[in-house]
Amino acid sequence: MSVDLAPQALDGSSSATAELDVVVVALGDLDVAAYDRYVHQHPDVTPYHASAWLFAVERAYGHPGKVVLAMADGQFRGVLPLVWVQRPLMAPVLSSLPFCDLAGPLADSPDVSLKLIAAARDLAWQQRAGRLEVRQSQPSVASSPGAGGTVPAGTKVRMLAPLPASSEALFAGFKSKLRSQIRKAEKNGLAVSVCDRDSAIDQFYPVFARNMHRLGSPVHSKGWFQSLKSAYGSQLRVGLVTLNEVPVGAGIVLVLGDRACIPWASTLAEYNRLAPNMLLYWALLANVCDAGCRQFDFGRSTVDEGTYRFKRQWGAEPHRLLWQAWYPDDRDQVSQQSETPGSPGLAARLRPVIERVWQRLPLPLANWIGPRVRKYITL
Known part of the structure; x- marks a missing residue:
């Protein structure tokens, strides 16, 4: 052509x-x-x-x-x-x-x-x-019509935060409530580390797999993360939060130039009262900030829901997602991944049922079946 x-x-x-x-x-x-x-x-x-x-x-x-x-x-x-x-x-x-x-x-x-x-x-x-x-x-874009914005509640957005020249400047820019939550996690006896060792995938995966099972979602294979680590090398970093040397939170960041993103982060629900998620995100943000990254992508969230508010407190701002799909009959479907209340599609109606069934599967069975299903789900 x-x-x-x-x-x-x-x-x-x-x-x-x-x-x-x-x-x-x-x-x-x-x-x-x-x-x-x-x-x-x-x-x-x-x-x-x-x-x-x-x-x-x-x-x-x-x-x-x-x-x-x-x-x-x-x-x-x-x-x-x-x-x-x-x-x-x-x-x-x-x-x-x-x-x-x-x-x-x-x-x-x-x-x-x-x-x-x-x-x-x-x-x-x-x-x-x-x-x-x-x-x-x-x-x-601004996130709510009341604030003069254009993105209504329920819309899927990408959350991006600028990063300063150092982790010290980053921490100093947080509101006092956020700083106290990070310190609280440390006082609760949690420890955190960030590394690029291949073996860190072995510690990340059990936390991730258990969390996906709790959410009722098929899990990626461990081989997927090992392949990512092999392909990205030192540009893939793993954050691990431990209690008495047992992993209770884990996340992965990918780095490209001065950009970083966090595709996956998980904590074990029984330890959430200790705030491992606060320590995990802080450690990953500090690591990439000191490595020269100037933008952090917190990933996809739904406007005004819990993960959206969690990411906003770190300084992330919403960027509307434009997901397009073209079909053989030349239909052009444009979606911002928002669900219209009161008129859910078939997939949206079935999702809660499927999640409940998946949650009832024994964890070893879910971890065996999950990757065989997940490889065909493009989301």
């Missing part, structure tokens, strides 16, 4: 007219170094855009990665990472990207982004996909 256009630099300025080639490349044929150089310098990059995510998905679950590339004059002008999720007895899904909140296209201009998505749609229909998913984020 080739078109003529005047490519724009990331600052919006025009460059000389050039022919733009848009091609789809399998992960095994990708110039990984050039791809990572391009995404690392893009202002909208997330840690999920790194090629490491694609390699981890393929290694852990066997879902092949692909990248739509826009090239001009031998240089990258845009990229769209994709994963082909083949599901048993169902049409496959082409996703950017599975198992995370967002990825979507990175490009020199909005026009190039549209061409990347158009090429992905062509690929999806040629390969008989059931749908194409593209998950992106919008600029920061």
Whole structure:
């Protein structure tokens, strides 16, 4: 696919007219170094855009990665990472990207982004996909109409916090109530550490798996996290909160340049009275802040619900999520992942029933079945 256009630099300025080639490349044929150089310098990059995510998905679950590339004059002008999720007895899904909140296209201009998505749609229909998913984020917005904002309660948003130059400055900027909650966790006898050792996955996983079982949700395989650790290396860090050397809280952060995100964090419910979550988040924030990160992505939350308020207290602001799905009949469905009260879909009505059934499964059985189901759920 080739078109003529005047490519724009990331600052919006025009460059000389050039022919733009848009091609789809399998992960095994990708110039990984050039791809990572391009995404690392893009202002909208997330840690999920790194090629490491694609390699981890393929290694852990066997879902092949692909990248739509826009090239001009031998240089990258845009990229769209994709994963082909083949599901048993169902049409496959082409996703950017599975198992995370967002990825979507990175490009020199909005026009190039549209061409990347158009090429992905062509690929999806040629390969008989059931749908194409593209998950992106919008600029920061206020969270409630009463405060002059535009995002109503119930909307799914991405929570982003700026980070100062040091953890000392970060702690000093917290409100006194938050500082006292962190100190309370320490006084309760909890200890915390952050490391990038491979063995930390062994300590993280039991806490995570128990928490997922409590929530009634199928758990990722341990191999998924081991694959992520292998792919991201020292850019994946594990926070562990312990009581008498027994892990009671655990979380994972991914780092890319000056950006950090926390895809997973869990605590054991019976210890929540000791506030392990406060100590866990503080330790992870302090670690990445002192490592040079200047933005922390707390992940997806629902406006005005508990996790949303928890993240706001750390200084995070909402950014509306734009999740798009295209279907074979050319239907364009745009969702901010908000559920309309009073008119839930079938999946929303069934979810509480499924969760209750899952919670009643013995933990070893849930941990055996969970990964065999979770690998096909792109959320």
